[in-house]
Amino acid sequence: xxxxxxxxxxxxxxxxxxxxxxxxxxxxxxxxxxxxxxxxxxxxxxxxxxxxxxxxxxxxxxxxxxxxxxxxxxxxxxxxxxx
Amino acid sequence: xxxxxxxxxxxxxxxxxxxxxxxxxxxxxxxxxxxxxxxxxxxxxxxxxxxxxxxxxxxxxxxxxxxxxxxxxxxxxxxxxxxxxxxxxxxxxxxxxxxxxxxxxxxxxxxxxxxxxxxxxxxxxxxxxxxxxxxxxxxxxxxxxxxxxxxxxxxxxxxxxxxxxxxxxxxxxxxxxxxxxxxxxxxxxxxxxxxxxxxxxxxxxxxxxxxxxxxxxxxxxxxxxxxxxxxx
Numbered sequence: 001x002x003x004x005x006x007x008x009x010x011x012x013x014x015x016x017x018x019x020x021x022x023x024x025x026x027x028x029x030x031x032x033x034x035x036x037x038x039x040x041x042x043x044x045x046x047x048x049x050x051x052x053x054x055x056x057x058x059x060x061x062x063x064x065x066x067x068x069x070x071x072x073x074x075x076x077x078x079x080x081x082x083x
Numbered sequence: 084x085x086x087x088x089x090x091x092x093x094x095x096x097x098x099x100x101x102x103x104x105x106x107x108x109x110x111x112x113x114x115x116x117x118x119x120x121x122x123x124x125x126x127x128x129x130x131x132x133x134x135x136x137x138x139x140x141x142x143x144x145x146x147x148x149x150x151x152x153x154x155x156x157x158x159x160x161x162x163x164x165x166x167x168x169x170x171x172x173x174x175x176x177x178x179x180x181x182x183x184x185x186x187x188x189x190x191x192x193x194x195x196x197x198x199x200x201x202x203x204x205x206x207x208x209x210x211x212x213x214x215x216x217x218x219x220x221x222x223x224x225x226x227x228x229x230x231x232x233x234x235x236x237x238x239x240x241x242x243x244x245x246x247x248x249x250x251x252x253x254x255x256x257x258x259x260x261x262x263x264x265x266x267x268x269x270x271x272x273x274x275x276x277x278x279x280x281x282x283x284x285x286x287x288x289x290x291x292x293x294x295x296x297x298x299x300x301x302x303x304x305x306x307x308x309x310x311x312x313x314x315x
Contacts, residue, residue: 011186014233015186015231016186016189016229016231016265017187018187018188018189018190018191018265019187019191022191041140065148066140066144066145066148067140069141069144069177069184071176071182071183071184071231071232071233072184072186072231
């Protein structure tokens with residue numbers, strides 16, 4: 001089974017996000033008054049796995065080890081079977 | 084006494100370090116490619132600055148899985164010395180050899196400057212040639228040099244006296260104004276509990292000979308060398 005995964009990596013709420021703050025102030029200058037902006041990363045992965053549980057377990061492992069740094073980041077995985 | 088300097092694709096301070104260890108200190112020095120695994124001949128491993136693997140994903144994230152890193156873990160576990168500078172510091176935190184993480188500078192700029200640092204402890208091989216609370220000046224050059232650790236980790240670092248260098252003003256005051264990148268508690272360098280692994284954002288190798296304008300960094304390498312001779 002092939003799966004497409006979309007992984008969203010975000011800074012933990014306690015970690016300062018200067019890039020997000022800069023974008024927020026630019027939006028403000030453009031008259032968009034938004035409450036907050038946080039910038040993260042988006043990773044697309046296609047992988048083979050026997051079933052969704054296995055795919056999910058593999059991706060969690062990969063995200064914990066490499067895609068996110070648990071000291072500063074959280075992640076969320078979305079999975080879709082594609083074939 | 085032999086120095087080994089890890090070289091990843093994108094390392095760019097490897098030869099600067101070699102100039103100090105091999106040139107100024109006259110010690111055998113070997114550049115170690117990231118795919119090598121036998122580093123047992125080296126007494127000190129330096130993880131140099133640069134942009135390992137283009138800093139893709141996060142600084143140091145990919146380097147942490149290079150084949151040589153398992154050997155580096157073993158080297159450190161034996162109590163042998165490891166010095167991580169700039170990108171090397173980022174790699175050491177990513178690999179778990181040091182706590183915390185380095186994130187983007189508070190003001191978003193890449194900073195290329197000299198920064199005064201206060202030496203917080205001089206009972207390590209790395210810092211024995213400095214006075215405690217001495218203010219030294221070293222070059223910094225980083226975009227993601229803001230040291231972050233959560234409150235529990237920070238307390239642990241302070242309790243165990245693991246903060247080695249802090250950004251300070253010219254007379255050693257630790258203030259927000261003297262903090263170039265927003266690092267928590269002005270931290271510029273930390274060591275592990277045992278004191279054999281040091282990571283720092285400033286570049287001592289770029290301040291090791293008079294022609295470069297400062298020799299404040301040379302004492303770090305000299306102290307290390309002395310520490311090795313004592314242990315030998």
